[in-house]
Amino acid sequence: MPIMGGYFTRIAASKLFIIALLLLILESCETEAAMIKLKAKLVGRARVAGRGFSMRANSEHHCLALCNKRPDQCDAVNFYVPSGKCRFLQRCTPIRVVLNSTDFYFYSKRPQIVSEGYTFETESGSCLKVITNQTDFATADQLCANDNGRLATLNTPALNQLATALLRASGAQYAWFGLRDVGKEGNPTHSDGSAVSDRGWFRPAPQQWRNDSNKNCWAIQDDGQWAEFSCKGRLLYSICEVPPF
């Protein structure tokens, strides 16, 4: 009996060990995936201002590692070399350079957000916002560029859903996003350079899916469908995106 008991205990223990190992592997994969997706790069040697909080760190690399452990609270870091102060800057909120100085390291996971009102989308790691100026497509494109971003590439259901929710909250029916007919009619190109047909995910409003060479710019509708308009013929809100690096 004692021998049997020991045998079963050993089996049970080894099973537990394997389960613990699997959980550990799963967890480290998850963390790694998040970190791979949003990798910070050295943007500059400057002191920056923005919403966030501070801790101590041994070096700029340590500061960045601490940031990577709290991805939902930290999108950028500002490390002050003389005192070891490590400032975490909030995701999708504005950051402003206040002083160029080699005493500081400024790392960020995306181009600097420069205006209020951006919302995070988890799957893509992008920040999205509705710009409420009513403009033609080219001006919308410029407004997003002024915000260090681009007209949004809505190439996943999650991005399209968030864009739809933000548009509804704005009260408008349509907003330009990053899609236009560049070469071929009927296969428009996203602002990230991919073609709609590459993804196999396309949601035109049925009545507005037109092979009309006068309509080459795309807007999202408040029900999440896409509609095609003349690029200068409509003055609409726009959906801007600041994607991760």
Ligand SMILES: *[C@@H]1O[C@H](CO)[C@@H](O)[C@H](O)[C@H]1NC(C)=O
């Ligand atoms: C810091 O340097 C950048 C690039 O040289 C410059 O564009 C910016 O105006 C400077 N900012 C400040 C606050 O001095």
Ligand SMILES: *[C@@H]1O[C@H](CO)[C@@H](O)[C@H](O)[C@H]1NC(C)=O
């Ligand atoms: C967009 O709207 C804001 C706020 O009304 C205004 O300050 C800005 O000048 C407008 N920009 C353009 C390009 O129309």
Ligand SMILES: *[C@@H]1O[C@H](CO)[C@@H](O)[C@H](O)[C@H]1NC(C)=O
């Ligand atoms: C538009 O063109 C595509 C490709 O030539 C064709 O398959 C489609 O049926 C056309 N749609 C309409 C509404 O004419």
